[in-house]
Each structure stands twice: as structure tokens, then as C-alpha cells.
Amino acid sequence: xxxxxxxxxxxxxxxxxxxxxxxxxxxxxxxxxxxxxxxxxxxxxxxxxxxxxxxxxxxxxxxxxxxxxxxxxxxxxxxxxxxxxxxxxxxxxxxxxxxxxxxxxxxxx
Amino acid sequence: xxxxxxxxxxxxxxxxxxxxxxxxxxxxxxxxxxxxxxxxxxxxxxxxxxxxxxxxxxxxxxxxxxxxxxxxxxxxxxxxxxxxxxxxxxxxxxxxxxxxxxxxxxxxxxxxxxxxxxxxxxxxxxxxxxxxxxxxxxxxxxxxxxxxxxxxxxxxxxxxxxxxxxxxxxxxxxxxxxxxxxxxxxxxxxxxxxxxxxxxxxxxxxxxxxxxxxxxxxxxxxxxxxxxxxxxxxxxxxxxxxxxxxxxxxxxx
Amino acid sequence: xxxxxxxxxxxxxxxxxxxxxxxxxxxxxxxxxxxxxxxxxxxxxxxxxxxxxxxxxxxxxxxxxxxxxxxxxxxxxxxxxxxxxxxxxxxxxxxxxxxxxxxxxxxxxxxxxxxxxxxxxxxxxxxxxxxxxxxxxxxxxxxxxxxxxxxxxxxxxxxxxxxxxxxxxxxxxxxxxxxxxxxxxxxxxxxxxxxx
Numbered sequence: 001x002x003x004x005x006x007x008x009x010x011x012x013x014x015x016x017x018x019x020x021x022x023x024x025x026x027x028x029x030x031x032x033x034x035x036x037x038x039x040x041x042x043x044x045x046x047x048x049x050x051x052x053x054x055x056x057x058x059x060x061x062x063x064x065x066x067x068x069x070x071x072x073x074x075x076x077x078x079x080x081x082x083x084x085x086x087x088x089x090x091x092x093x094x095x096x097x098x099x100x101x102x103x104x105x106x107x108x109x
Numbered sequence: 110x111x112x113x114x115x116x117x118x119x120x121x122x123x124x125x126x127x128x129x130x131x132x133x134x135x136x137x138x139x140x141x142x143x144x145x146x147x148x149x150x151x152x153x154x155x156x157x158x159x160x161x162x163x164x165x166x167x168x169x170x171x172x173x174x175x176x177x178x179x180x181x182x183x184x185x186x187x188x189x190x191x192x193x194x195x196x197x198x199x200x201x202x203x204x205x206x207x208x209x210x211x212x213x214x215x216x217x218x219x220x221x222x223x224x225x226x227x228x229x230x231x232x233x234x235x236x237x238x239x240x241x242x243x244x245x246x247x248x249x250x251x252x253x254x255x256x257x258x259x260x261x262x263x264x265x266x267x268x269x270x271x272x273x274x275x276x277x278x279x280x281x282x283x284x285x286x287x288x289x290x291x292x293x294x295x296x297x298x299x300x301x302x303x304x305x306x307x308x309x310x311x312x313x314x315x316x317x318x319x320x321x322x323x324x325x326x327x328x329x330x331x332x333x334x335x336x337x338x339x340x341x342x343x344x345x346x347x348x349x350x351x352x353x354x355x356x357x358x359x360x361x362x
Numbered sequence: 363x364x365x366x367x368x369x370x371x372x373x374x375x376x377x378x379x380x381x382x383x384x385x386x387x388x389x390x391x392x393x394x395x396x397x398x399x400x401x402x403x404x405x406x407x408x409x410x411x412x413x414x415x416x417x418x419x420x421x422x423x424x425x426x427x428x429x430x431x432x433x434x435x436x437x438x439x440x441x442x443x444x445x446x447x448x449x450x451x452x453x454x455x456x457x458x459x460x461x462x463x464x465x466x467x468x469x470x471x472x473x474x475x476x477x478x479x480x481x482x483x484x485x486x487x488x489x490x491x492x493x494x495x496x497x498x499x500x501x502x503x504x505x506x507x508x509x510x511x512x513x514x515x516x517x518x519x520x521x522x523x524x525x526x527x528x529x530x531x532x533x534x535x536x537x538x539x540x541x542x543x544x545x546x547x548x549x550x551x552x553x554x555x556x557x558x
Contacts, residue, residue, distance in 0.1 A: 020300075074298065082123070104352075309488050
């Protein structure tokens with residue numbers, strides 16, 4: 001095994017951000033899953049010759065994009081959970097039926 | 110420009126499946142992930158948007174609870190609040206300290222800070238009481254706009270969620286209390302740079318007992334139990350079938 | 363990055379192209395410092411041929427701008443050694459000649475500096491420190507130093523950056539999207555001059 005190369009600061013920063021977001025990521029395995037996937041992704045090209053600055057930044061930019069996607073998943077999941085928990089009795093179909101029922105009651109009066 | 114105060118509550122994370130403690134007196138909080146109540150996130154986001162729109166000059170985040178409530182306040186600061194006030198208490202905020210005590214405490218803070226706009230979540234997902242905002246408005250003796258789906262401070266109107274849909278109400282004047290509904294906005298996520306910077310923002314600590322002498326609300330928890338598993342529902346094909354079932358099976362009409 | 367110009371990541375701080383360092387407070391371009399850099403770019407005469415101190419430099423963005431716009435000498439100062447190291451690396455990345463750059467990792471508050479211009483971005487960040495820092499900057503201004511303070515209108519700064527205190531707003535810039543994202547609640551930044 002070759003001696004480990006120092007982790008580029010941008011990559012370390014990316015991993016830190018991933019771990020922070022990972023705490024909220026909705027996956028059955030939770031944090032261990034996020035750790036595993038991100039470690040694999042960040043070390044995939046570890047043995048390649050040192051990246052030129054621009055190439056590294058491009059990869060880091062992709063990583064940050066993935067982080068934003070993770071945040072999106074977290075926000076969507078939370079919104080849906082709240083909607084299901086507190087608003088699903090406002091099921092539109094049911095509401096429609098209730099409205100028609102109400103109308104019939106008015107007519108029958 | 111108005112001063113804004115937001116109440117934030119630290120609750121069991123929405124994704125956690127809660128367990129009842131063995132003594133059946135409470136929900137088990139040992140090793141359970143806690144985070145900011147989702148409706149409080151919406152309240153904070155609304156305040157920050159008011160600031161970004163230059164309608165608010167300052168946002169004060171207030172939380173009541175044990176030491177860990179400071180983590181929740183840091184999240185609020187990272188989302189864009191300017192400073193925080195932590196009201197310390199050892200009472201369990203999911204059941205021992207009820208909406209009445211919380212409303213009294215927030216009203217006491219409001220008296221000191223004199224905010225023009227107070228925003229709180231419409232309810233917390235632990236106690237599900239849903240009346241802190243209304244009680245707070247009563248103690249402050251100011252108008253309240255509950256279940257807000259849209260707040261317009263210039264027009265002094267609020268679009269609010271109702272059982273039938275939404276309605277627009279106008280409020281006479283500020284100060285006023287607003288409670289945030291799910292559709293008010295989509296709260297931003299506190300990112301790493303913001304969290305780091307939030308560490309340096311000012312946080313004051315006040316003991317609850319120094320603000321309000323009596324925090325009880327006269328309620329006692331007798332027993333906490335898990336809900337019975339729900340029986341499967343039935344799909345009704347049309348209104349006639351629904352009427353029939355309501356009449357003959359449920360006997361409600 | 364070579365020049366602080368529109369093609370540079372320091373100029374348009376973008377989440378995908380940050381200053382090339384991780385960790386704490388020197389890792390990000392701060393809104394106040396960014397504002398000073400913008401102000402200098404529009405008014406290079408303020409620093410041309412001058413001895414400049416970038417106080418509480420962070421990543422050094424305003425000092426680097428000053429150096430590139432023709433300052434005779436720029437001293438990067440921060441109480442955080444790592445920050446000063448970061449400034450040194452950023453200066454090297456921007457091809458600043460060694461003789462143009464000085465580094466100082468001690469607390470200068472209270473000291474009489476030899477600077478002709480002091481750049482102070484985001485120094486009223488902690489409510490407790492703001493008063494002593496601003497007091498010192500006022501003293502330096504009285505000694506004839508041009509003191510520029512960059513601040514995005516934080517709650518902790520407001521009591522210290524008022525016109526009646528002899529602090530005059532010179533410019534105001536809307537923050538670019540990336541800086542807004544990293545500073546929730548802030549949308550613009552100002553540059554103030556502390557009057558002698």
C-alpha cells in the first residue's frame with residue numbers, strides 16, 4: 001500500500017458538509033450509509049495522479065451539487081411527512097364527496 | 110421596520126418512531142434524536158424572509174427547555190436569526206410545561222423585547238397542543254393570525270388555512286402574533302458555513318423561574334400509550350354508498 | 363486564481379469555487395471583506411502606493427485586492443495563525459511579490475500601527491469585541507489613518523456603525539448569491555469610513 005496522500009482541503013470540507021447533512025438524511029441505515037457512500041465516492045480517484053486545480057474543483061462542484069440534492073430529499077421528505085400526518089384528512093376526493101353530501105342535505109331540506 | 114420574535118421548540122425528530130417509557134407516564138427520550146419542530150422552522154424562515162425583504166430589522170429567536178435547547182437556537186441563528194434567548198427549565202417541554210406556561214414565558218420575553226411581529230409554529234409535533242400562539246396573543250393582548258399560509262405586513266392581511274380551504278383575514282395593527290402553517294414557506298436548510306458563523310452570535314440565558322412564577326396549567330398526565338393499530342378503511346364508490354355507510358354503519362346521520 | 367477580477371473565484375465567490383481552504387473562519391469570503399474589495403476596485407486611489415493593514419484578514423480577500431490595485435505594502439493580520447497562513451498562501455496563489463506582503467499573527471487592538479490604510483472587514487461580528495475594536499480603529503483614524511470598515515448590517519454591528527459616531531457609509535453593494543447562501547438573512551454589505 002502506498003502512503004496516503006494528504007486530503008485536499010476542498011475534499012475534506014466536502015466530507016464535513018456531507019456528514020452534517022447526513023444526520024438528517026432519510027435512509028434506513030442513516031449515518032453509516034451516508035458515511036459509506038461518501039467515503040467511497042471521495043476516495044474513488046484517490047490513487048490518480050494529483051488533480052490539476054481545475055479538475056479537482058470540477059469534482060468538488062459535483063459533490064456540492066449532490067449535497068444540495070440530499071438537502072432537497074430531506075426537505076421533501078419532511079414536508080410530505082407533515083402533510084400526511086396533519087393534512088391528509090383533507091383528502092381532496094373525500095372533500096369533494098363531503099361537499100356533495102352537504103349540497104344534497106341542503107337540497108333535501 | 111419591525112422587530113421580530115420567533116419561538117422555536119426542540120422536539121423529538123419527525124422521523125423518529127417514538128416509544129412509550131416503561132412507566133407509561135411519558136415518551137422515552139433516552140438516546141432519541143431531537144431537532145427543531147418543523148413548524149418552528151417555517152416560523153423562522155418567515156422571519157428571515159421578512160428581514161431579507163427589509164421589512165424586519167432584527168430577529169430574536171427564543172426557546173424554552175434544557176441546555177440542549179441551545180442547539181435548536183443555534184440552528185435558528187444559522188438560518189438567519191440575529192440573536193437568541195434561551196429560557197432554561199428542567200420541566201419536560203413535551204408534557205410538563207404546557208402551552209399556558211410557554212405562552213406566559215414568551216409574553217414575559219415579549220414585554221422586555223417589545224417585538225412588532227411574533228411568529229411561532231402552529232403546533233409542535235410532540236405535544237400537538239396547537240394553542241401556544243393563541244394563548245400568547247391573549248397574554249400579550251394583541252391580535253392573532255393563526256394557521257398563516259401567507260403574511261402581508263404592508264396590506265395587514267393574512268391568508269389562513271381553514272378546514273374548507275383558505276381565507277384571507279385582515280388584522281388591525283401590529284404588534285400581532287402569527288402562527289405558521291405548513292404552506293407558509295419552505296424553510297431553508299442550515300448549511301455548514303452558516304452554522305459556523307452562528308456560533309458567534311449572541312445568546313442570552315434566563316431562568317424560567319425568574320420570568321414567570323407559576324408555570325403549571327393544572328393538567329396531569331395519567332397515562333401515555335401507543336395508539337391502537339388502525340383498522341383498514343373502506344373505499345366507497347360514490348356518494349350514495351357513503352351516505353348508506355354513514356347512516357347504517359356509523360349511525361351519524 | 364491570479365487576479366481579483368470577474369473571472370476569479372475570490373471575486374465571485376461561488377459554492378463550487380471557494381477560497382481553497384477548509385476549516386473555520388478564514389475559509390470563507392466574508393461579506394464585509396468582499397465589500398471592501400469591491401469598493402477598492404472602484405476607488406483604487408485609496409490604496410495606491412500606500413502601506414495597508416488588512417486587519418482580521420480572514421482569507422485575505424480585501425488585502426489581496428489592495429495589493430493588486432497597487433498598494434505599496436500589505437500586512438495581513440489575524441489573531442488566528444492559521445488564518446495568517448491562509449492569507450500567505452492566497453497571496454502566493456495570486457502571485458503577490460514577497461516584498462509586498464507582510465504577515466502578523468498577534469492582537470493589534472490598542473497598538474499604534476505604521477499603516478496608512480486599515481481595512482477591517484466584519485470586525486463587529488461578536489458583540490463583545492465590537493466596542494474595543496471600533497474604539498481602537500477610531501484612535502487610528504484620529505492619528506490620520508484611513509480606516510475602512512466592511513459590514514453587512516449585522517445586529518451586533520449596528521450600535522457601532524452609526525453616522526453620529528463618526529462612521530460614514532461610503533458604499534453599499536448587493537451580495538452575490540453565493541455569499542447570501544452562506545450568510546442567511548443578509549442581502550447587502552456596506553463599506554464605512556471612520557472619520558478622523
